[in-house]
Amino acid sequence: MFPGRPPARRAPAPALRRALLLLQVLLLLRAPAGLLGDRTRRVSLEVIPGQTDLSQTLLHVRAVGANSTIHYVWSSLGPPAVLFVATDTPHSVLTVNWSCLLSPEPEGGLAVLPAQSVRFSSALVFLRLFEFDSTNSSEVKDGSPGKPYPPYQLADFSWNDVNSTLDPTTLSATFQGRPTKDPFGAFTNGSLAFKVCAFSGSGHPAQLPRLLHTADTSQLEVVLSGAVPRGNHSLFGLEVATPVFNSECPQLKEQESVDDEYSPAVFQLDQLLWHSPPKGFLQWRPVAFSQRQPTWKTALPCQVSPPGPTLTGLLSQSPIVRAFFGPSFNFCTFNLTFGDSTGPTYEDQYYLSWSALLGIGIPPVDSFSPLVLGIMAVVLGAPGLLLIGGGLSLLLLRHRRYSEYEPIS
Numbered sequence: 001m002f003p004g005r006p007p008a009r010r011a012p013a014p015a016l017r018r019a020l021l022l023l024q025v026l027l028l029l030r031a032p033a034g035l036l037g038d039r040t041r042r043v044s045l046e047v048i049p050g051q052t053d054l055s056q057t058l059l060h061v062r063a064v065g066a067n068s069t070i071h072y073v074w075s076s077l078g079p080p081a082v083l084f085v086a087t088d089t090p091h092s093v094l095t096v097n098w099s100c101l102l103s104p105e106p107e108g109g110l111a112v113l114p115a116q117s118v119r120f121s122s123a124l125v126f127l128r129l130f131e132f133d134s135t136n137s138s139e140v141k142d143g144s145p146g147k148p149y150p151p152y153q154l155a156d157f158s159w160n161d162v163n164s165t166l167d168p169t170t171l172s173a174t175f176q177g178r179p180t181k182d183p184f185g186a187f188t189n190g191s192l193a194f195k196v197c198a199f200s201g202s203g204h205p206a207q208l209p210r211l212l213h214t215a216d217t218s219q220l221e222v223v224l225s226g227a228v229p230r231g232n233h234s235l236f237g238l239e240v241a242t243p244v245f246n247s248e249c250p251q252l253k254e255q256e257s258v259d260d261e262y263s264p265a266v267f268q269l270d271q272l273l274w275h276s277p278p279k280g281f282l283q284w285r286p287v288a289f290s291q292r293q294p295t296w297k298t299a300l301p302c303q304v305s306p307p308g309p310t311l312t313g314l315l316s317q318s319p320i321v322r323a324f325f326g327p328s329f330n331f332c333t334f335n336l337t338f339g340d341s342t343g344p345t346y347e348d349q350y351y352l353s354w355s356a357l358l359g360i361g362i363p364p365v366d367s368f369s370p371l372v373l374g375i376m377a378v379v380l381g382a383p384g385l386l387l388i389g390g391g392l393s394l395l396l397l398r399h400r401r402y403s404e405y406e407p408i409s
């Protein structure tokens with residue numbers, strides 16, 4: 001499916017592999033429901049309007065459980081950013097002082113109160129949109145996507161009025177932007193959109209990549225569409241930053257629930273895991289889509305670089321991050337790159353979409369999918385009936401799994 005993509009990992013020996021799978025299955029069985037044990041949440045989405053400018057608004061997702069609240073604050077002040085905070089009370093509130101937030105020194109302009117209820121807080125800032133020329137094969141090697149064009153600084157984009165896109169029934173809203181200065185008119189008919197979606201319960205969306213969500217999580221879909229690429233076979237990428245208070249970056253983990261040669265992307269999950277419990281996480285399947293009607297067959301590979309510490313410089317531009325965390329923190333950044341020099345590309349339909357799930361607590365995993373039940377039957381399978389039954393159910397489930405995925409492919 002991914003022509004030219006080198007095999008990422010060597011498969012472990014069968015015995016080790018079985019042991020790992022068993023361990024994984026057991027862990028899945030033990031996974032509690034979510035942060036601080038809250039099984040249900042009341043989830044709401046509101047736009048917090050600024051003072052005058054309609055593009056100066058915040059989007060606030062509040063997910064209230066019996067003993068905890070998770071807040072997501074999305075903003076297009078400066079570069080697009082999201083602040084995510086978990087508190088150990090159902091009564092925590094977000095307060096915004098707009099005159100402070102929009103001032104040159106925004107520290108303290110945004111807070112989640114009571115401050116001592118905060119158990120976890122972090123943020124993601126989307127800094128730059130990269131574009132690479134992947135046509136020169138001597139430039140495309142050692143994992144390099146090609147020769148970079150000057151990047152688009154997302155802090156220099158102008159954004160729509162997010163309130164006009166708010167849909168309270170689907171708990172979704174979209175920030176849509178284009179460069180303020182666009183000398184070559186690349187974005188005349190194009191835009192970069194950050195589609196945010198919250199959930200009142202758990203499940204899979206109908207659209208690929210069908211990440212399993214819970215009420216603890218928010219989904220982000222980044223969509224580049226209609227913009228004119230600067231060359232033939234341009235590859236695009238995103239630079240993402242997260243604030244850290246020591247030099248310890250969140251950890252990148254590439255997880256593979258099973259080695260499925262036919263559909264590698266279906267069972268691969270890349271995760272960024274913050275260290276302190278309750279942990280924050282960002283998870284995504286290592287794919288992007290270059291078609292409005294995505295299918296696994298036409299998915300592009302999505303590569304990620306491990307997060308590394310970065311000097312602040314251009315990073316202090318995010319007012320919500322400074323407002324919440326104060327002036328003294330470092331950043332870790334990582335790059336996402338979509339596509340490769342040989343496969344399908346943005347150019348085909350002037351369209352690129354990548355989705356990820358952001359959350360706090362235990363990352364959702366497809367624990368009782370037919371696949372895992374099949375693995376359980378095989379791994380745990382005692383001799384005799386269970387083995388036969390397990391083998392049979394594996395066959396049936398395998399069949400069902402493909403029939404499940406086939407219609408949407």
Ligand SMILES: *[C@@H]1O[C@H](CO)[C@@H](O)[C@H](O)[C@H]1NC(C)=O
Binds near residue numbers: 066
């Ligand atoms: C909430 O916290 C109280 C006191 O700590 C505990 O008794 C109760 O079981 C918790 N509820 C949930 C849903 O976790």
Ligand SMILES: *[C@@H]1O[C@H](CO)[C@@H](O)[C@H](O)[C@H]1NC(C)=O
Binds near residue numbers: 097098099100103
């Ligand atoms: C909001 O911030 C401004 C400037 O930082 C400050 O003068 C004002 O007192 C603050 N307002 C409130 C209600 O805290």
Ligand SMILES: *[C@@H]1O[C@H](CO)[C@@H](O)[C@H](O)[C@H]1NC(C)=O
Binds near residue numbers: 136137138139
């Ligand atoms: C390809 O890249 C190499 C190394 O940067 C350069 O020397 C060469 O001129 C490039 N070829 C073309 C056709 O641009």
Ligand SMILES: *[C@@H]1O[C@H](CO)[C@@H](O)[C@H](O)[C@H]1NC(C)=O
Binds near residue numbers: 228
């Ligand atoms: C934008 O769309 C219009 C109408 O479809 C077309 O005439 C124009 O050439 C397009 N501009 C660019 C830069 O693609």
Ligand SMILES: *[C@@H]1O[C@H](CO)[C@@H](O)[C@H](O)[C@H]1NC(C)=O
Binds near residue numbers: 230232
């Ligand atoms: C793109 O390809 C076309 C035809 O293959 C060629 O004429 C054109 O110069 C190329 N453009 C760039 C920017 O390389």
Ligand SMILES: *[C@@H]1O[C@H](CO)[C@@H](O)[C@H](O)[C@H]1NC(C)=O
Binds near residue numbers: 130148306333334
């Ligand atoms: C991300 O990509 C840019 C441009 O290619 C590069 O300057 C930067 O060092 C990369 N950052 C990381 C963390 O790899």
